[in-house]
Amino acid sequence: MAASAPISPTIYFGAFVHSTSLIELELSDKGAIGVDSNGVIAFVERDVENVEDVKGKYDEFKEARVVExxxxxxxPGFIDTHTHAPQHPNTGLFGKTTLLSWLQTYTFPMESSFSDMQKAERIYSNFVSRTLSHGTTTCAYYATIHVPATNLLADICLARGQRALVGRVCMDSDLSPETYRDASPESAIADSKESLSYIRSIDPTGTIVQPIITPRFAPSCTAPVLASLGHLARETDAHIQTHISENVGEIALVAQLFPSSTSYTDVYDTAGLLTSKTILAHAVHLAKEEVDTIKARGAKISHCPASNTAITSGCCPVRKYLNAGLTIGLGTDVSGGFSxxxxxxxxxxxxxxxxxAMQGADSAKLSTxxxxxxxxRGGAAVVGMESKVGAFEVGMEWDAQMIVLGNVDERGSRDGAFEGLVDVFGWEDLGERVQKWVYSGxxxxxxxxxVRGRLVHSRA
Amino acid sequence: MAASAPISPTIYFGAFVHSTSLIELELSDKGAIGVDSNGVIAFVERDVENVEDVKGKYDEFKEARVVExxxxxxxPGFIDTHTHAPQHPNTGLFGKTTLLSWLQTYTFPMESSFSDMQKAERIYSNFVSRTLSHGTTTCAYYATIHVPATNLLADICLARGQRALVGRVCMDSDLSPETYRDASPESAIADSKESLSYIRSIDPTGTIVQPIITPRFAPSCTAPVLASLGHLARETDAHIQTHISENVGEIALVAQLFPSSTSYTDVYDTAGLLTSKTILAHAVHLAKEEVDTIKARGAKISHCPASNTAITSGCCPVRKYLNAGLTIGLGTDVSGGFSxxxxxxxxxxxxxxxxxAMQGADSAKLSTxxxxxxxxRGGAAVVGMESKVGAFEVGMEWDAQMIVLGNVDERGSRDGAFEGLVDVFGWEDLGERVQKWVYSGxxxxxxxxxVRGRLVHSRA
Structure with missing residues (x-):
């Protein structure tokens, strides 16, 4: 279904759960959420015994479809604030490498092959299916340096109806192999502009897909290219994504490559790449001054814990950043991340x-x-959509997932058709069901x- | 199928993978493993192009069934060296608790309800189905203090054909609520003996189910009961399982409760509970002298990382213990563990x-x-079955799982019927497929x- 076609007004009936603040979930056992023909939430009712009563209250919903x-x-749909679509086939392959050796061994060879459009279509189609199937309604994607394949990824997201920020990767320094880097600073910028223009052309309002300026990370780019990308971002008011301070070896490399900068953060700040539309992935080892600068510029953090653990980058001090007032979402960072x-x-x-917490910072513990x-909501703020998605409030759009758990019958068997891992015995309240889903789902x-009230994925 | 009934000789044909040492997997693309009518591996052939050639070589297998x-x-089937079957319904429910508060809040109330045999049957049936579905062919189970429910768990394992060590939990100290502890030292021992005798009666050879003496952990037991259990273990040559050194608060409590002991390990050693048939779960914070004592007694370690992380117990230094020569397996420790x-x-x-490794011990990293x-193999050694299960060697028994991965077609879709998360694109070698399975499977x-050549679980 075209992402802009009108839809039938629909009432989503039954339990709903969403965040009302960082520390609080609203757990509503008997909800009814009305979504209008534009995919916008028109009402949120609680304690609804009979959906017919709700229909009567709202003119537009008198004949509404009911999804129970x-x-x-x-x-709410999940928001993935950082992932690499072309690295999907490498999921699980990292052995004992760390960031820099992992890039050379696994990542660059795979990404360089995306000059092959058939391969790109196969992998991108598969990956977008995967992210949708996991409930990801908005995703910030790194693509590769290739303009055609990057544009194809944007086409796929638009066709499938997944909100996406799609970035052609910019990398002109000689850190990367000659076979996989931008040929020159000029071509790097020209290609980034070309992809940006294309993505804006296929979705002029940016409702579903938007371009995102994507310097791979500081060591992959020369200073002139970083500055040109900063200029391009200002000129086009575009989103920016990059990596920062993931690994101690990488930080040392940045210090060596950019001797006049006072910090990793300063490299980006100097280039004009720290804006309120910037997503900084990882941010594991930031100094206090860097946190202050990021806060002052309004840039956002994508926390990628699976990746940071898998390739032994470090433990991002999320609590410290939250206390400092930074805006944080989660990123899967495939294939540094394995899922x-x-x-x-x-x-x-x-x-x-x-x-x-086990190292002594007990307050570090994050709750479910x-x-x-x-x-x-955190992820929504990272991608600048906090007023549109991430929760169920009137005026927001219906980016949502229906979560179904499995019942264990009296003999200890699972319901015939249901295949998941979550076992509900019947005495659990809604809060406990949410916990079970988070840990076993x-x-x-x-x-x-x-997404916006349009069905973008369903399981038989 | 009765676990002792003879089976048709079968050749398992196709790729196989198993450990030949701690650091090495054998990856055989074209194997043929013959399993005789007793479930014992009669031959292991490599580089087999045509299974008919193999049939011709072995008399007993001329008419053999082939499973490709x-x-x-x-x-090889997985071996779970430590889990709590009655805690299964609490999976995922731990909030921000740590060991001692978690026991009081979640665990004791659930376990105490296993006086209800209908509930016990429902939950144990469900859990054994679950562990089998995850490929666990041998499992060391904690039950509860209740003899009938414990015996029922053994019955279920025997009927389903899963190898199991099943332990009635012994806990007579006043750490536990009055409503859930052994009434007296005498009844604690009597009930443990009763369950032990029952389990030996239903499977006299102990081929499928065996009893295991199970003092919950030192703080749950009085010193006389620990000593009596040590005596019982000697008398009956039974396996023993307990917890050790999981959490720093617990260790302090043990020091307070057993002031004459030099360490947590010494409490068990004094009671005669450290034998070569003892499984010690967790062992996160052992002092060097404790490691030496455990090594000297030949006791084994069940490493339960999910649980240790979830309830913030600590990071078990597995590499250090391996280097010290301890025998180690993995335990899911449901529901401290969430899976x-x-x-x-x-x-x-x-x-x-x-x-x-991120705290500086780079050598700590464990490989796939x-x-x-x-x-x-580690788990097999922990439960004393290292000569029978854990690998594919002639003379071992066929405790195994068939792992199937998903192929991505040329258009990026998954094969129709296949539902798993592992995406194989076709260029991955067997070693890479194993990695993908470990990280995404x-x-x-x-x-x-x-188990022993008998099919104990299959998916449609």
Missing amino acids: VKDGFFF PSILEECRQAIWVSRFL EEVLYLAT DDRNTKMVW | VKDGFFF PSILEECRQAIWVSRFL EEVLYLAT DDRNTKMVW
Whole structure:
């Protein structure tokens, strides 16, 4: 269905759960959420015994379709604030490497092959299916340096109806192999502009897909290219994404490559790349002055715990950043991260916070409520959509997933058709069901996914 | 099928993978493993192009059934060296608690309800189905203090054909609520003996189910009961399982409760509970002298990383223990651990090892090969079955799983019927497919599971 075609007004009936603040979930057992023909939430009712009563209250909804959730709840769609679509086939392949060796061994060879459009279509189609199936309604994608393949990724997201920020990767320095880097500073900028223009042309309002300026990370770019990208961002008011301070070896490399900069953050700030539309992935090892600068510029953080653990980058001090007032979302960072699931990333954020707690920072622990906030409202703020998505409030758009859990019958068997890992015995309240989903759930529990009220994924 | 009935000789044909040492996997693309009518591996052939050639070589296998694996490989069944079956319904429910508060809030109330045999049957049936579906062919179970429910768990394992060590939990101290503890030292021992005798009566050879003496952990038991259990273990030559040194608060409590002991390990050693048939779960914070004593007694370690992370117990220094020569397997420790999957536990062991590496102990990192060893041969040694299960060697028994991965077609779609998360694009070698399975796999990839050559689980 075209992403802009009008839809039938629909009432989503049954339990719903969403974040009302960093530390609080609203758990509504008997909800009714009305979504109008534009995909916008027109009303949110609680304690509804009979959906017909609600229909009567709202003119536009007198004949509304009703979608009821049973044995589960509606939850906002997840927002993945950082991932690399072309690296999907490398998922799980990292051995004992760390960032810089991993790039050379696994990543650059795979990405360079995206000059092959057939391969790009195969992998991007597969990956977008995967992220949707995990309930990701908005995703910030790194593509590769190739303009045609990057544009194709944007086409796929638009066709499938997934909100996406799609970035052609800019990398002109000789850190990368000759076979996989921008040929010159000029071509780097020209190609970035070309992809940006194309993506804006296919979705002029930017409702579903938007371009994002994407310097890979400081060591991959020369200073002139970083400055030109900063200029381009100002000129076009575009989003920016890059990596920062992921790994101590990388930080040392940046200091060596940019001797006049006072910090990694300063490299980007000097280039004009720190704006309120900038997504900084990782940010594991920031100094206090860097946190202050990022805060002052209004730039955002994408926390990628699975990746940081898998390639041994470090434990991002999320609590410290939250206390400093930074805006934070979650990123799967495939294939440094080993899963395209934000639900898995929620768990990984909990583990990282516990490892920090075990090192003495007890306050570091993130609760289930907090990671679900980061996965939804936090992520929405990172991509600049906090007024549109991430929660169920009147005026927001219906980017949502229907979560269904499994019932264990009296003999201890699972319901015939249901295949997921979450076992509900019947005595759990809605809050406990949410906890079980967070710790044991997977894509099997995500039965349906909507963006702007349009169904973009469903499971048989 | 009765666990002792003879079976048709069968050749398992296709790729197989198993550990040949802690650091090495054998990756055989074209294998043929013959399993005789007793479930014992009669031959292991490599580089087999045509299974008919193999049939001709072995008299007993001339008419053998052939089970072929396509798009995957055979792998040894997993061995879960520590889990709590009655806690299954609490999976995912721990909030921000740590060990001692978690016991009082979640665990004791659930376990105490296993006086209700209907509830016990429902939950135990469900949990054994779950562990089998994750490829666990041998499992060391804690039950509860209730003799009837404990015996029922053994009955279920025997009926389903899962190898199990089943332990009635012994806990007579006043750490536990009055409503859930052994009434007296005498009844504690009598009940333990009763359950032990029952389990030996239903499987006199102990081929499938065996009893295991189970003092919950030192703080739950009085010194006389610990000593009596040590005596009982000697008398009956039974396995023993307990917890040790999981959490710093717990260690302080043990020091306070057992002032004459020199360490937590010494409490068990004094009671005669440290034998070569003892499984010590957790062992996160052992002092060097404790490691030496455990080594000297030949006691074994069950490493439970998911649990240790979830309830913030600490990072078990597995590398240090391996270097000291301890025998180690993996345990899911449901519901401190949030998953009954040993594959998930493999990942969690990798994460914990990486967190130790990030704190400076780079050598702590465990490889994929190493965690798969712990999950199979390591676990087999922990439960005293290292000559019978854990690998594919002539004379061992066929405790195995058929792992099937998903192929991505040329258009980027997954094969129609296949639902798992592992995406294979076709260029990955067997070693890379194993890596993908370890990092992205789940129960959907475990298509069939056998114990002693008998099919104990299969997916449609």
